[in-house]
Each structure stands twice: as structure tokens, then as C-alpha cells.
Amino acid sequence: MKVILPDGSELALPEGATGMTVAESIGPRLAKAALGVTINGELKDLDTPLADGDHVSVITAQSEEGLSLLRHSASHVMAEAVTRVFPDTKVAIGPSTKDGFYYDFDFPEPVSEEDLSRFQAEIEKSIKETQSFQREVVSREEALELFENEPYKLELIRDLPEGETISIYRHGNFLDLCRGPHVPDTSRIPAVKVLSIAGAYWRGDSDNRMLTRIYGTAFPSRKELEKHLESLELAKQRDHRKVGRELDLFSFHDEAPGFPFFHPKGMVVVNTLLDYWRKEHIAAGYREIKTPLILDRSLWERSGHWDNYKDNMYFTKIDNLDFAVKPMNCPGGILIYRAAQHSYREFPMRMAELGLVHRHELSGVLHGLFRVRAFTQDDAHVYCLPDQVENEVVRVIELVRRMYHTFGFDKVHMELSTRPAKSIGTAEMWERAETALASALGRLDLEYRLNPGDGAFYGPKIDFHIEDIMGRTWQCATCQLDFAMPERFELEYIGEDNQRHRPVMLHRTVLGSIERFLGIIIEHYGGAFPAWLAPVQAVAIPVADRHIEYAHSVAAELSAADLRVEVDERAESVGRKIRDNELLKVPFMLIVGDKEAAAGTVSMRARGRGDLGAMSRDAAAKMVADESRAPRVDG
RNA sequence: GCCGGCGUAGCUCAACGGAAGAGCAACUGAUUUGUAAUCAGUAGGUUGGGGGUUCGAUUCCCUUCGCCGGCUCCA
Numbered sequence A: 001m002k003v004i005l006p007d008g009s010e011l012a013l014p015e016g017a018t019g020m021t022v023a024e025s026i027g028p029r030l031a032k033a034a035l036g037v038t039i040n041g042e043l044k045d046l047d048t049p050l051a052d053g054d055h056v057s058v059i060t061a062q063s064e065e066g067l068s069l070l071r072h073s074a075s076h077v078m079a080e081a082v083t084r085v086f087p088d089t090k091v092a093i094g095p096s097t098k099d100g101f102y103y104d105f106d107f108p109e110p111v112s113e114e115d116l117s118r119f120q121a122e123i124e125k126s127i128k129e130t131q132s133f134q135r136e137v138v139s140r141e142e143a144l145e146l147f148e149n150e151p152y153k154l155e156l157i158r159d160l161p162e163g164e165t166i167s168i169y170r171h172g173n174f175l176d177l178c179r180g181p182h183v184p185d186t187s188r189i190p191a192v193k194v195l196s197i198a199g200a201y202w203r204g205d206s207d208n209r210m211l212t213r214i215y216g217t218a219f220p221s222r223k224e225l226e227k228h229l230e231s232l233e234l235a236k237q238r239d240h241r242k243v244g245r246e247l248d249l250f251s252f253h254d255e256a257p258g259f260p261f262f263h264p265k266g267m268v269v270v271n272t273l274l275d276y277w278r279k280e281h282i283a284a285g286y287r288e289i290k291t292p293l294i295l296d297r298s299l300w301e302r303s304g305h306w307d308n309y310k311d312n313m314y315f316t317k318i319d320n321l322d323f324a325v326k327p328m329n330c331p332g333g334i335l336i337y338r339a340a341q342h343s344y345r346e347f348p349m350r351m352a353e354l355g356l357v358h359r360h361e362l363s364g365v366l367h368g369l370f371r372v373r374a375f376t377q378d379d380a381h382v383y384c385l386p387d388q389v390e391n392e393v394v395r396v397i398e399l400v401r402r403m404y405h406t407f408g409f410d411k412v413h414m415e416l417s418t419r420p421a422k423s424i425g426t427a428e429m430w431e432r433a434e435t436a437l438a439s440a441l442g443r444l445d446l447e448y449r450l451n452p453g454d455g456a457f458y459g460p461k462i463d464f465h466i467e468d469i470m471g472r473t474w475q476c477a478t479c480q481l482d483f484a485m486p487e488r489f490e491l492e493y494i495g496e497d498n499q500r501h502r503p504v505m506l507h508r509t510v511l512g513s514i515e516r517f518l519g520i521i522i523e524h525y526g527g528a529f530p531a532w533l534a535p536v537q538a539v540a541i542p543v544a545d546r547h548i549e550y551a552h553s554v555a556a557e558l559s560a561a562d563l564r565v566e567v568d569e570r571a572e573s574v575g576r577k578i579r580d581n582e583l584l585k586v587p588f589m590l591i592v593g594d595k596e597a598a599a600g601t602v603s604m605r606a607r608g609r610g611d612l613g614a615m616s617r618d619a620a621a622k623m624v625a626d627e628s629r630a631p632r633v634d635g
Numbered sequence B: 001g002c003c004g005g006c007g008u009a010g011c012u013c014a015a016c017g018g019a020a021g022a023g024c025a026a027c028u029g030a031u032u033u034g035u036a037a038u039c040a041g042u043a044g045g046u047u048g049g050g051g052g053u054u055c056g057a058u059u060c061c062c063u064u065c066g067c068c069g070g071c072u073c074c075a
Helices: A020-026 A028-032 A064-085 A114-129 A140-146 A151-159 A223-235 A242-245 A264-284 A295-301 A329-338 A386-406 A427-443 A484-487 A512-527 A546-562 A574-583 A594-598 A617-627
Strands: A002-004 A011-012 A036-039 A042-044 A057-058 A101-106 A134-138 A166-171 A175-176 A189-201 A211-219 A294-296 A312-318 A321-324 A349-358 A374-382 A412-417 A449-452 A461-467 A475-480 A503-513 A538-542 A565-567 A588-592 A601-606 A609-617
Touching: A011 A020, A020 A028, A020 A036, A020 A057, A020 A329, A036 A064, A057 A064, A057 A484, A064 A101, A064 A114, A064 A166, A064 A175, A064 A189, A064 A211, A114 A189, A114 A349, A134 A140, A140 A151, A140 A166, A151 A175, A189 A223, A189 A461, A211 A223, A223 A461, A242 A512, A264 A386, A264 A503, A264 A512, A295 A321, A295 A329, A295 A484, A329 A349, A329 A374, A329 A484, A374 A386, A374 A512, A386 A412, A386 A427, A386 A461, A386 A475, A427 A461, A427 A503, A427 A574, A484 A503, A503 A512, A538 A546, A538 A574, A546 A565, A546 A588, A546 A594, A546 A609, A546 A617, A574 A588, A588 A594, A588 A617, A594 A601, A594 A609, A609 A617
Parallel strands: A412 A449, A538 A565, A538 A588
Antiparallel strands: A002 A011, A036 A042, A036 A057, A101 A211, A134 A166, A166 A175, A189 A211, A294 A321, A312 A321, A349 A374, A374 A503, A412 A461, A461 A475, A475 A503, A588 A601, A601 A609
16 A cells, blocks of 8 residues: 655555554654654554555654644653552543643642652653553443543543544553543653642632642653753743842832832833833824823723622722722723814824723732733723724734834734624624724734634724743733723714714723733843843943042943943952943943043943953943934834 | 642741751941952841740741742733
8 A cells, every 4th residue: 555745755555554664664763753643634643554545744753743742641651650659649631731741630638849759750660661552442331431430531521522432542550531642652752850730720610629730841852851941940040020139120028919119220121111112102193191090980880890890909988989999091091082072083093091000810810020910001092983993903013013023022923803702782893893903914914813702792802922032922912992982981973974973992002011011021131121221221340449430420421321321339349340230231331440541441341242342432432322222213 | 719839137048846047148347459259357037927736936736918830810
């Protein structure tokens, strides 16, 4: 028989050949690296018999699917190891994830981090033993019997649709309900590492029992595993909570859990960020507003927040009346719209607000600046005519992409979410709105993912996800149409026909939360902000005390050019001052001693680039100024 | 909110029923320094808060607050 390889060539094989036969006939290295096989596009075990004419591709850990196959198998190996250590453990599920795998267990007794090394040791044993994975197809009855002591498996089996093939995989003494496929044997997963332990609800539902989830990762080689563990360590070094403390940017205190305190240097970064934000928004035709933090109950009843968002809101009483601290900016912004009568001639009307919102988040979800209870949304609402929507959305997308580019976030992926089952508004309204969003994306020739039914109940939306330097993704910007608010607040404008009409309301953010965005860029840059954002852009370092005066005169010149500059007057060695400022990620150091003072020069050192040599004071000021220039904003 | 872990000096961590320690930072003094740590000294803690067990608690138990890792939720 013959099979067809990925390059289109044909390969003659004996009857009964498997994926392994294919790998072996291509080469011994491939045979060794082979983990699975795709047959006519379907991922299968390597020992699956092939049929004449099959399109066959051997899968190794080089591919995304090969790596996740390997990790999925590793999760089985871990489950086996864990049940060997704690025999009465009930097993739940164990899939692969983006960076590794996990397996959920129901332990007879609490298990702690200290047990992880025991699991690790057992895993190593299994790998050494080269246990093979064997697939078996069983009937529903057989399956129910095989897993009679595994309540979670039983639940899964019972939920399998009628007629579904039920397969099980065995390796060593372990048996698992699993669709597969798996690697041929445990020797193919030589580098497994048990990483951490955490709680997780059965089937992700908080009404269910809490299981113990054990995370791990696996790679095709030790070397790759080591590399991954190193990058985890690196990410830990970049943790914005650590960097924020080291660079004296912000802090958190028990007296206000979830509410960040910004220090002077942190405020420089925030304000510089906001200066840039304002320039972009003015250029994009927005006008800025500001609305109160605390507003009367009636407003929140009208907006629907009182009924739908109460659990996340903070309340207060003033003169015996109920007030709420705003969790969103729109209702307040709408009052500004309603403060005057509007004409279609004013549209599109773009109102931006850097609004501080408070949301009572569950204590367990707080996480540095990434998840806080008070944050500044870079919000804006655009009021426009229905046929202006598409154009406005295009403008929002362009603004988002331009601003992200400034921070090097060029990998942006977009998701369009459409009408959910429970929603308000007419079918025609939704149709029109979804088309407008889709054609805006189409006009810019952008790829996006469609999330049918994932929109808000009040309108469809586009979400933007950025990818940081460590490959993690973040949803920051959002652009959503809102049919609810204009109705609830009876917003109106006078049209060309001199009649009252309801405007379309567009709700959008670019950075999302200023606090979280700061956290993201701290980690993205590892604290080494580009000079325009750096809290201190240059430090003048006098070699000895007698150079302090000269250092100040140099600093004064930079200061006069609106640069943020300090003089390190400490009675420390030059080496020490350089080290400390290097650790503080100061972009430029201007070292001045006898030579410089006599010649009227400075010795320039740039962060991470080392000594750049002597230059005139003018040249130095120009260099720092040039590299510290805020990003250009052209309308 | 839930599960697990952790709260010791400003930071990073020791001590784990029997006089609370180190390094860095801070302060004082000396040093006046040439591209990633000068030296010496001083001070700093009701061991997160409250309660209990004990002759004795940082250590064991309960409780509360906070933090960390996840889950759920979300910007």
C-alpha cells in the first residue's frame, strides 16, 4: 500500500504499517523523535494502522500539537506517580496547557508543596522504566466498571454522548479514561518537572468541590526544560510588584488592600504616560471630561448597575441618601451629554475621561497592579449617527494600534463578539452593528477571531489583545457598541429632519486600566523604561566632592531642556554610584571629574551600553534630549 | 469568595518549645574615589493583630487581617 507524505510524495509500505513504520522508513532520527502521527489531518497514536491512500504526517515535539501531546502524556505519568504515592487518590482530568500541563486530584488527605518532590521522584522512575502507553476501546458498560472507584471519571463517562467511542490508555499500573493520543512510551518524555500545587473547582464551577491541581511542564529534552525554567526565573525577576518596590514606583498596604499607592517616581511615569495619552486623544478628535466619583442611587438604578453590578460596588450615605462610588464612567458621562440638547451636526462627539472607578473585587483575585479595586480607565464615549459607526470604529482601531506600537506591542490580535442569547435591542440593530464592526476590521484588512454570542447583552464588541515580550497576552483595549444606555437615559439629538432621534453610543478604552497598563509595561521593559518614560532620565555623577558643583551645572542644563535629571552627591565610589543607578535603570549617567571639569565636557554612560566616552556638554544634553523625546503624535 | 501555602528589622532570609540573628538598606565617622558594591561603627523587632495551651510560645492550637500560587470572575 501507499501513503502520501506532507510534501506530496508517496511512500510504499507493507500491509499493517503504522505511523512508526513511516517514521522509521524516513530516518532513524525521525523514528526516535516521533511522538504521534496525523492521519488525514487527525492526530493519532503512532501505532495506529494505516490504510492505503492515507495522508500521513509524523508528529514530533517540534510542532505545537506534538508538544502538547507530549505534555498530555506527561500528565498521565504524573497522575500515575501521584496515585502511587497516595493510593486512595481519586483522579479527575489532566490536560496540557500553553506552557505545560496539570492534573486535578481529590486527595484523601491534604497534600502540600513538600509532596511535589516525591511525585517528581516517582515520575523519574516511570520514565526510566520506559513504560508503553496502550490504547484500548471499551464499551460504556466496561468503562463504568473499570472506573467504578473513580467518581469523577464516572461522571465524565456518563456525560459522553451516545455512540461516542470510549477509549482508555494504560501505562504501568495506571489506567485513564482518555481520548488520546499519547506518545508510544514514557522514554519519549525525558524532561518532566512538577512545578506547583493549587486548588481548582471540579469542572471549573465554583459550586463544585474544590480539587487539588498539580501543575507541571515537559519538554523533549533536558536542555529545553532548563531553558524554560530559566525563563520562568527571568519572568519572576521582572515581576512588577518586585520592580515597583525596587524602583520606588508604588506600594501596597494592609490598610487598603487592592488599592495602589503611587510614589513620586511612579507618578512621573503615570503622568508621562497620560501626557502622551492626552496628545494622542486630542489629535484623534477627543475632548476630555471628568465626572464625580460618587453619584446618587437613582442614577445607578437607571443605568442598571444597581440591579446587575451591586456586588462589585461600594456604597455610602450622604444626608441619609444612598450614593454609590462609580464602578464605570458611562452613567456620569451621559449626564454631561444630557446637559444640553444636541444636533446631528455635532456628531461624532468624542468624550474621553480618565475615570477612576472602584470595583469590589473578591479578595482572592487581587494581584499587584494587574488586578486592583480602584483603577483609572482611559475611557471614552462616542456619540454618533448609525452610519458613522463604522468610520468611528476604524478610527478607534487605528488609535489603538498606533498607541500600542509606541510601546512595541505590535502583535495585536482582535476578537469580534456578537449577539448573546440574552440581549436587548432589535435583530436589525444587532445586524447593523455587527456588520459595522466587521466591515471596520475588513476595511483595515485585519484578521480577527469571531466569538459568536460572546458580546455584552447591550451590544457587540471588539476586544484587543496585546502580547508582551515574554509572550503573555493581555486584553487592554475594547470597543463596544451600547444600545442599552441611550435607551435607559433617553438620549436624543435633533436630526436633519428636525425630529428627535436616539444616538448610537460607542464605548471604548485603549490602555484599559492605567494601573494595569503600567504593570504590563514594567514587566515588558523589565523596569528599564524607554528614556521618555523613565522617572529619572539622567544622573550626573561627580567623581569626587570637588566636582559636585560642576555636576550641578551640567544637570541644570539638562533640567533647562525639560529633562528629569538628578545629581548623585553621595560620598561613594564612582563604581558604586554607577552600579546603583544602573540597578535603578537610569538611562543616562554623566560622569564628571577633573578632566571633564577642566575641558567642559562630560563622560557619557548609557544604561546597558556602558561607557560612551567624553563629549561636550551640548552634545551630551542633545543626546539625552534626543533619546528622551516623547513619541511623535501626528493627527 | 473557595483550596493550599506564607506573614520574623525598610528589603532578602535564618533561628522552629528554653536569652530573636545575618547580609543589604538606614544613620554616624573616616575615605575623595574614574565606569556594576571603600572601610569602621551605631541604631533598628510586643516575630501581622487578638485569644488559648505551657513553668516558658517566633515555634503548638483557635481566630482575624494581609500576602503568595491557583480556581471562579474580570480592566
